[in-house]
Amino acid sequence: MIPASVCMASSAYFLFLLHLFAFANVAPASGHVYAAPKEKMTHLHFYFHEIYGGPNTTTITVVNPPGNNSFNNFGSIGVGDNMLREGPNPSSKLIGRAQELAVQASLESPAYLSAFNFVFTAGEYNGSSISIFGRAVLTETMERGIIGGTGKFRMARGYTISRLIRRTGTTEIVLVVEYDAYIFHY
Numbered sequence: 450m451i452p453a454s455v456c457m458a459s460s461a462y463f464l465f466l467l468h469l470f471a472f473a474n475v476a477p478a479s480g481h482v483y484a485a486p487k488e489k490m491t492h493l494h495f496y497f498h499e500i501y502g503g504p505n506t507t508t509i510t511v512v513n514p515p516g517n518n519s520f521n522n523f524g525s526i527g528v529g530d531n532m533l534r535e536g537p538n539p540s541s542k543l544i545g546r547a548q549e550l551a552v553q554a555s556l557e558s559p560a561y562l563s564a565f566n567f568v569f570t571a572g573e574y575n576g577s578s579i580s581i582f583g584r585a586v587l588t589e590t591m592e593r594g595i596i597g598g599t600g601k602f603r604m605a606r607g608y609t610i611s612r613l614i615r616r617t618g619t620t621e622i623v624l625v626v627e628y629d630a631y632i633f634h635y
């Protein structure tokens with residue numbers, strides 16, 4: 450008697466061959482081969498403005514870890530709809546929104562697991578967006594991956610380099626982060 454496992458293996462091999470021949474026959478007739486469009490690299494430089502607390506807050510803590518209620522504590526989760534501006538000044542031109550989810554995911558000093566959509570609302574990239582994912586430690590120069598995009602940034606990948614350049618206030622904390630985004634896209 451042929452062991453069941455050999456039977457399965459040989460029938461799997463038969464199916465594999467069948468597929469191979471099926472594709473070998475079909476591919477030349479119906480397949481389309483597209484030449485890959487040329488990839489571009491776009492460098493954007495802008496500033497992220499966040500207000501935490503007060504009537505004009507752009508970030509809220511939505512989950513406080515049990516027994517502790519600081520945004521800096523392990524397990525806290527925040528949601529933000531922050532401003533992207535051309536310059537570091539709060540009156541500088543608004544070019545987009547940074548809509549984000551951030552989780553304080555470090556048992557040691559605060560480090561956020563962050564997911565952002567940067568949605569551009571002005572200029573050449575109005576209506577396009579990039580999706581960013583990565584680790585944020587506000588006291589360091591941060592690097593995060595660009596993992597996708599829409600519109601002019603469809604199929605984007607790349608990275609951002611950012612650093613906190615200003616932190617003011619106590620009940621209403623204002624953070625300004627300088628960003629360089631290096632975006633590969635078509």
Ligand SMILES: *[C@@H]1O[C@H](CO)[C@@H](O)[C@H](O)[C@H]1NC(C)=O
Pocket residue numbers: 503504505621
């Ligand atoms: C909140 O925003 C409004 C409208 O821009 C402004 O008049 C007000 O001064 C701001 N409040 C604070 C505390 O910044």
Ligand SMILES: *[C@@H]1O[C@H](CO)[C@@H](O)[C@H](O)[C@H]1NC(C)=O
Pocket residue numbers: 516517518519522
């Ligand atoms: C809350 O967090 C602070 C800062 O991390 C810590 O010093 C304090 O012990 C924590 N309190 C509780 C009840 O866990």
Ligand SMILES: *[C@@H]1O[C@H](CO)[C@@H](O)[C@H](O)[C@H]1NC(C)=O
Pocket residue numbers: 570571572575576
């Ligand atoms: C961005 O695009 C939207 C939708 O097309 C348009 O309504 C808006 O005026 C544009 N904004 C700027 C600043 O160009």
